[in-house]
Amino acid sequence: MTSPMEKSTEKHQSEAPRRPLYVYDLPLQILNSLSLRTDTGNGTTAQQTAEEVPARSREQSPTPSSTSDNVAGSQACSLCSLAFATVHDQRDHLKTDLHHYNLKQKLHGLTPVSEPEFEKLVSNLDESISGSDPSDSEDEEDEAGRKDTTLTALLRKQATLADKLGSKSDDGTEDSARKRVGGGHQPLLWFSSPTLPDKTNFGIYKALFTAEELEREDAIIDTIKQRQLAPMPAPKPEKDGSAVPAGYKGRHVFLCMIGGGHFAAMLVSLAPRQSKHSSTGPLNREAVVLAHKTFHRYTTRRKQGGSQSANDNAKGAAHSAGASIRRYNEQALVEDVRALLRDWKPLIDTSDLLFIRATGMTNRRTLFGPYDDQVLRANDPRIRGFPFNTRRATQNELMRAFIELTRLKVKEINEPAEASLADTTAKSSTPKAPPKPAVPKLTEEEETALLHTTQLQAMIRRSKLPALLSYLKTESLSTNFRFQPADTQQNHHAPTPLHLAAAQNSAPLVTGLLTRGGADPTILNGEGKTAFELAGERGTRDAFRVGRAELGESAWDWEAARVPAALKREEAEKRAEREKKEIEKGENEKRKAEEERLKTEGPKIGPSSARKGGILGGAPLKTAQERREEEARGLTPELRMRLDRERRARAAEERMRKMREGG
Incomplete structure (x- = not known):
């Protein structure tokens, strides 16, 4: 027969793992029953599968009142040893790059790395990663570029290092080097307890301990006991309105993230705060945020990745309005961050630990200088990285990170045999990409023709006549070169440089190809049309007629080319000038007539005016988007792009002017 005490113990064993437990405020029953596990290598390995027991109650857990539901759930990545909410x-x-990198490590029989170790590997590369995070919707467009640059570069660098070391000796040097490059320690310490079900263990992040404490495995339990803190009331705000309680003497930590123009910092007390949501309700543990601050500046080059300073260092200083704004914002962000650190210096200096995420040299220089009155130093032994995946630098993300760091993990670690079976099942359940169809191998002549096609079409689209003629001469190509591959829609419609120039309505290119390059205007495209028939503007058609006049009737069969009668260049220029003046004259006359009407009649108010729209007519005002669409209506794609660039440049110049006036 089961005694009441045994029933109570069984009930406690079934309920304890379901409670979120705060490392700095553990129940005595759990605290006194912990014992360090040495058979797990102080962390789950890549061959182990771990499933976190969900946390239900908020009792005895420091959760902020505004984000009390933001606790990690049962989702986890056994490969990267990470848990997710x-x-x-x-x-x-x-x-993420971290997960893809660990997959590569596992395929090569190497040990997966933690996130801090991966970021340390990446920081040694010349490439820079944007400060965005995988879940950042604003910066998701950089993800594809990151996979193709940073991860590839890292793997290439390690492969080169392994090849160099492997050629030195066969005594295991290469294996040890590969371990140094791709290996790494696990981020968690694991503890067993009789209060837990079978095969279930408690986990605590190693980042909460010093290197000396981790070396003394026999005293690690005593170290955890010394870290227990009694709940205390939140500090009162300063009388001068200061956000940072300078006189606070309790134990606390500093958390900071910076990247991609985003900065977030927070000081959090390690002692939880007790509060009652009602006069009869139970006591809750809540985190005490001593101070917090976030900044954001536009410093990252949209859709291109990297900061403006990194681009300037690689390619030289750009002179666009957007580049000037990004440079200004980078310097402003540095000044804002350093000013905040100086204001928080008393509490930063007394913090137990400093958790910092700052990837890239620019972000690290912002925090660690060197500069006058420097607060943070890179060699500070209190500095830690976040041993799990993080997202964009925000206040909520810092609080989520604090909860993740200080919450006791409860995971079920399977036996090696079961883990091997689960690993095999996971491999078989991983969706495999369908095999790509075999691409026929091109001959050397075909590859050369494709290269010439790419170069010629690029110069034609940019109306680079001298470069185009020079390229044709240097490469010994005919002006009637046929673009490859011929079966594409574009090359079917415009198979030669003259066809493409006519289709682009580039009159100077048409004239140059005819008179200086000797292009044949009688060649037909796949639709049976000559280059002249592809011209969509009068100026381009006149260029063919001018070419006929300058080359002479005997140069080509102009009737077969379907080019009308010859036109002298002077006549074409005079007609163009005359038409321009007529248009200007008509516009001036309309403007004068309207001015005279306004002087005598005033603005029209009535049905006719209402049909025209406007404030006086009673019609709704057009939005900015509608006005932009009306302005762009009837324009060619090239003119639309030019109009958009001019709008963006004017907007950037206006922002710069306002910043100068306000500064």
Whole structure:
């Protein structure tokens, strides 16, 4: 027969793993029953599968009142030893460079790395990663570029290093080097407890301990006991309105993230705060945020990745309005961050630990200088990285990171045999990409023709006549070169440089190809049309007629080319000038007539005016988007692009003017 005490113990064993437990405020029953596990290598390995027991109650857990539901759930990545709050976060993690890198490591029989170790590997590369995170919707467009640059460069660098070391000796030097490059320690310490079900263990992040404490495995339990803190009331705000309680003496930590123009910092007390949501309700543990601040500046080059300073260092200083704004914002962000650190210096200096995420030399220089009155130093032994995946630098993300760091993990670690079976099942359940169809191998002549096609079409689209003629001469190509491959829609419609120039309505190119390059205007495209028939503007058609006049009737069969009668260049220029003046004269007359009407009649108010729209007519005002569409109506794609560039440049210049006036 089971005694009441045994029933109570069994109930406690079934409920304890379901409670979020705060590392700095553990129940005595759990604290006194912990024992360090040495058979797990102080962390789950790539061959182990771990499933976190969900946390239900908020009792005895420091959660902020505004984000009390933001606790990690049962989702986890056994490969990277990370846990996630939602399935969405877990899916985002599967798209990150860290996960793809660890997959490569596992395929090569190497040990996966933690996120701090991966970021340290990346920081040694010349490429820079944007400060965005996998779940950042604003910066998702950079993800594809990151996979194709940073991850590829890292793998290439390690492969080169392994090849160099492998050629030195066969005594295991290469294996040890590969371990140094791709290996790494696990981020968690694991503890067993009789209060837990079988095969279930408690986990605590190693980042909460010093190197000396981790070396003394026999005293690690005593170290955890010394870290227990009693709940205390939140500090009162300063009388001068200061956000930072300078006189605070309790134990606390500093958390900071910077990247992609985003900065977030927070000081959090390690002692939880007790509060009652009602007069009869139970006591809750809540995190005490001593101070927090976020900044954001536009510093990242949209759709191109990297900061403006990194681009300037690689390619030289750009002179666009957007580049000037980004440079100004980079310097402003540096000044804002350093000013904040100086204001928080008393509490930063007394913090137990400093958790910092700053990838890239620019972000690290912002925090660690060197500069006058420097607060943070890179060699500070209190500095830690975040041993799990993080997203964009925000206040909510810092609080999520704090909860993840200080919450006791409860995971079920399977036996090696079961883990091997689960690993095999996971491999078989991984969706495989369909095999790509075999691409026929091109001959050397075909590859050369494709290269010439790419170069010629690029110069024609940019109306680079001297470069085009020079390229044809240097490469010994005919002016009637046929673009390859011929079966594409574009090359079927415009198979030669003259056809493409006519289709682009580039009159100077047409004249140059005819008179200086000797292009044949009688060649037909795949639709049976000559180059002249592809011209969509009068100026381009006149260029063919001018070419006929300058080359003479005997140069080509102009009737077969379907080019009308010859036209002298002077006549074409005079007609163009005359038409221009007529248009200007008509516009001036309309403007004068309207001015005279306004002087005598005033603005029209009535049905006719209402039909025209406007404030006086009673019609709704057009939006900015409608006005832009009306302005662009009837323009060619090239003119639309030019109009958009001019709008953006004017907007950037206006922002710069306002900043100068306000500064």
